[in-house]
Amino acid sequence: MAVLAVSKLRKVYGGEEVVAGVSFAIAPGECFGLLGPNGAGKTTTLRLCLGLIEPDGGSVELMQRPVPGEARPARVRVGVVPQMDNLDPDFTVEENLLVYGRYFKIPERSIRERIPRLLEFAGLAARAASSIQTLSGGMKRRLTLARALINDPDLIFMDEPTTGLDPQARHLIWERLKQLLAQGKTIVLTTHFMEEAERLCARLAIMDRGRFITEGSPRELIARHIEPHVVEVHGDEVVEWTDEARGLATRVERSGDTAFCYAADPAQLLASLSRRALRYLHRPADLEDVFLKLTGRELRD
Amino acid sequence: MKAYALPSMSLRFVPVWRRNLLVWRKLAGASILGNLADPLIYVLGLGYGLGSMLPQVGGVPYIAFLAAGMVCSSTMNAATFEAMYSAFSRMHVQRTWDAIMNAPLDLDDVVLAELAWAASKSVLSGAAILAVVWLLGLSHSLLSLWVLALVPLVGLVFGALALVVTAMARSYDFFTYYFTLVITPMNLLCGVFFPVEQLPAAFQAIAAFLPLTHAVAIARPLLLGQIPPDAVLHALVLLAYAAAGFYAATVLFRRRLLK
Numbered sequence: 001m002a003v004l005a006v007s008k009l010r011k012v013y014g015g016e017e018v019v020a021g022v023s024f025a026i027a028p029g030e031c032f033g034l035l036g037p038n039g040a041g042k043t044t045t046l047r048l049c050l051g052l053i054e055p056d057g058g059s060v061e062l063m064q065r066p067v068p069g070e071a072r073p074a075r076v077r078v079g080v081v082p083q084m085d086n087l088d089p090d091f092t093v094e095e096n097l098l099v100y101g102r103y104f105k106i107p108e109r110s111i112r113e114r115i116p117r118l119l120e121f122a123g124l125a126a127r128a129a130s131s132i133q134t135l136s137g138g139m140k141r142r143l144t145l146a147r148a149l150i151n152d153p154d155l156i157f158m159d160e161p162t163t164g165l166d167p168q169a170r171h172l173i174w175e176r177l178k179q180l181l182a183q184g185k186t187i188v189l190t191t192h193f194m195e196e197a198e199r200l201c202a203r204l205a206i207m208d209r210g211r212f213i214t215e216g217s218p219r220e221l222i223a224r225h226i227e228p229h230v231v232e233v234h235g236d237e238v239v240e241w242t243d244e245a246r247g248l249a250t251r252v253e254r255s256g257d258t259a260f261c262y263a264a265d266p267a268q269l270l271a272s273l274s275r276r277a278l279r280y281l282h283r284p285a286d287l288e289d290v291f292l293k294l295t296g297r298e299l300r301d
Numbered sequence: 302m303k304a305y306a307l308p309s310m311s312l313r314f315v316p317v318w319r320r321n322l323l324v325w326r327k328l329a330g331a332s333i334l335g336n337l338a339d340p341l342i343y344v345l346g347l348g349y350g351l352g353s354m355l356p357q358v359g360g361v362p363y364i365a366f367l368a369a370g371m372v373c374s375s376t377m378n379a380a381t382f383e384a385m386y387s388a389f390s391r392m393h394v395q396r397t398w399d400a401i402m403n404a405p406l407d408l409d410d411v412v413l414a415e416l417a418w419a420a421s422k423s424v425l426s427g428a429a430i431l432a433v434v435w436l437l438g439l440s441h442s443l444l445s446l447w448v449l450a451l452v453p454l455v456g457l458v459f460g461a462l463a464l465v466v467t468a469m470a471r472s473y474d475f476f477t478y479y480f481t482l483v484i485t486p487m488n489l490l491c492g493v494f495f496p497v498e499q500l501p502a503a504f505q506a507i508a509a510f511l512p513l514t515h516a517v518a519i520a521r522p523l524l525l526g527q528i529p530p531d532a533v534l535h536a537l538v539l540l541a542y543a544a545a546g547f548y549a550a551t552v553l554f555r556r557r558l559l560k
Contacts, residue, residue, distance in 0.1 A: 013560075052402060053559055072405045080403035086396035090324045099323065102316035103404035151404075 138169025442526030461546030
């Protein structure tokens with residue numbers, strides 16, 4: 001039984017379809033990733049799933065309840081880590097959890113019992129009495145994650161959980177999310193870090209202009225959409241070499257003074273490069289290559 | 302949810318109200334000073350200073366006359382400030398409302414909590430002025446205890462009206478319009494500082510429609526030991542303002558935030 005089932009979901013803002021007929025279902029215990037460039041419709045999709053806004057078409061069932069009609073009771077079993085920090089700046093770390101627990105009508109005693117465990121989980125045990133202003137960005141994110149767990153949710157929505165964090169903080173969050181998955185929680189996360197999606201998500205969808213343009217496991221997507229070998233070539237001579245490369249690779253994309261060559265067999269490319277003084281990197285294709293192929297290289301703001 | 306549906310009234314607002322109470326308890330010093338000092342300075346400064354030059358106003362010493370007005374006016378100001386500046390920063394700047402609405406609460410619960418909280422804070426303000434009135438011996442009647450019942454209603458009225466403004470505000474600057482165009486004229490037209498009867502007929506006619514007039518019309522006789530004439534009528538006008546303001550605010554917030 002799906003914990004989240006979305007069918008033909010649509011949302012229009014000012015004549016533009018921000019979400020344009022999206023369908024997916026998420027099974028218990030799954031980690032589902034929603035990838036896409038800025039403005040692809042990821043956050044709007046999450047807000048629709050939570051019943052925070054009214055769809056213009058389609059349907060959402062969250063925890064087997066129709067949303068937005070029964071969104072409030074459905075959210076009893078759901079945790080949310082929003083993209084923008086909205087911790088209470090006037091409260092301590094502990095008070096943030098206490099006050100949030102009350103919104104779920106959890107008895108005061110149970111909340112107080114849960115707080116030390118959650119702070120332990122978030123690596124904030126020593127900071128219970130600290131004020132929010134003294135926390136680093138990574139600590140705030142971890143506290144937001146702890147806050148989302150105050151009701152012991154079955155399903156956790158995370159909107160870009162590691163955006164703006166340094167690598168240490170990011171790895172800690174990933175490690176915690178894996179623990180939650182090991183406990184059997186279901187996670188829906190949006191991200192534009194391919195590494196994050198590859199590490200955490202068993203299944204993901206790439207979204208662009210309000211639509212899912214592909215869906216599957218990270219490996220499937222790479223196998224389906226892209227040649228297995230990538231040779232990245234850097235240097236001033238790249239421009240002239242590109243013409244030669246086009247005959248040797250299945251696909252060549254140039255971005256400034258870097259050429260990305262995609263090939264099933266890179267032998268000829270490498271041979272050509274060995275005769276020149278170009279710097280290059282030969283690596284297996286990854287999710288980022290799929291992402292850029294499907295959504296293009298131009299900027300999205 | 303339809304934007305124009307009646308607000309859903311539920312006790313779910315209580316944890317949100319308690320959140321605001323906890324913040325207030327942490328910052329109470331500055332808050333109490335701000336809510337009390339200002340109206341007190343008015344009562345004492347104008348009451349004794351200006352009052353010493355005046356014969357009796359409305360048959361009583363000016364300070365006793367003014368005190369009744371100030372109870373209502375400071376209640377109005379406290380509710381207005383809370384439902385505008387503080388509510389706006391919770392909604393727009395701190396995104397506290399967003400966090401709350403990710404829990405099993407919805408916008409109607411949040412708006413009701415804001416109204417209840419603005420009214421609660423204003424009660425504190427109004428009751429504090431009332432306590433000063435008693436301490437200074439400006440009111441001797443037990444009837445003045447009824448003012449304690451009036452103050453929450455006044456808080457609801459002005460909390461609700463201010464929430465309407467907040468629902469339309471894009472930044473803090475917007476609130477200046479409301480203060481300049483509504484709150485200040487209300488303070489001057491509604492019998493806080495001088496009897497409404499002193500105004501030209503046209504202004505009296507306007508004042509008759511303003512909610513603060515009706516609050517003062519109940520509070521002043523009570524503090525002077527009289528049963529207010531038409532008290533029920535005045536109370537109904539206040540109730541109508543509170544209900545209409547709350548409904549309008551809820552609709553406007555839905556249209557702003559649930560799109």
